Amino acid sequence: MNSKKSVQVGDIFATPLPMNKYGAVKVMDIIDRSYLLGITSYIDEQIPTIESKGIHQILITESIADGLEKPLFEWVDGKLPKELIFIGNIPLTTDEIEIESNIYAGKWSKECGIDVYYKWREETDPQGFKLEMQKKIEEADAYARRNKIVKPKKMMNDQVFWDIISLLDWSKEDEEAIVEAAIKELSTFTAWKIRHFEETLSYKLFLLDTEEHAKEMGEYCFSEQNQAFSPDLFLYARCAVVARGQKVFEDILSNPKKMLKNTEFEILLSLSSEAYYLKKEKELEYISGYSYETFSNREGWPEEL
Incomplete structure (x- = not known):
């Protein structure tokens, strides 16, 4: 417009x-x-x-x-x-x-x-607004239940996965430029290896999907008082953690209080699809065994689920 x-x-x-x-x-x-x-x-x-x-x-x-x-x-x-x-x-x-x-x-x-x-x-309409926010959480909950883990799928070798992530170029200012080298490298793998990368990424985002991590994400953190909490923004915040590499990921996974504050990196979710398109010139059709959507990790949200 x-x-x-x-x-x-x-x-x-x-x-x-x-x-x-x-x-x-x-x-x-x-x-x-x-x-x-x-x-x-x-x-x-x-x-x-x-x-x-x-x-x-x-x-x-x-x-x-x-x-x-x-x-x-x-x-x-x-x-x-x-x-x-x-x-x-x-x-x-x-x-x-x-x-x-x-x-x-x-x-x-x-x-x-x-x-x-x-x-x-x-x-x-304070009461209606409260119900609206509750409905959003319930819808995310329902999505998570529909997409609960049935059987984890094959993942990429962990070191290979992190080697690809390490190619993100943080000296660039544009997000597309930051991920360019990683996409090109991933596109050199077989189509199934690209799917394995997607499964690995989904799993790591799934592991970070906990209430404790959501409470530490910064301005829009999860709390009963903060009705502006966004499940999507929390997903993008988890992407930022994975994008920063193995050491940062493992450190934050074990200590939620170190969660990156007020940052996101949504474009990480497109690495597999962009690499697959570069290789096959068609869209990637793949549903991971692990869902990275917020509230999917039932053990991470015991009181909410």
């Missing part, structure tokens, strides 16, 4: 929200391919315009860290989501230029303005 070729400081984008509503975010700062977004207080069924009152006000939310109410600013990485709608540019005020934030929200997605929806739901 957006027609922007390049994002600039001061750009305002409308964001799609549940229940046929729209929010808006403002770009406050840009460093390389990272963007500091101000989540505005706008929420309505109409796409905002540059004159809409709410886009000139940053959403005030309660900080999970210290319980204080603060304006919501967060860093995101990656490309401008195609679902966002450019509505104009409002130059930063003197106060806005000085804004700093250490909140990292991961990959820039169409859900970047979701916090205004959560706050609106809490204020207008």
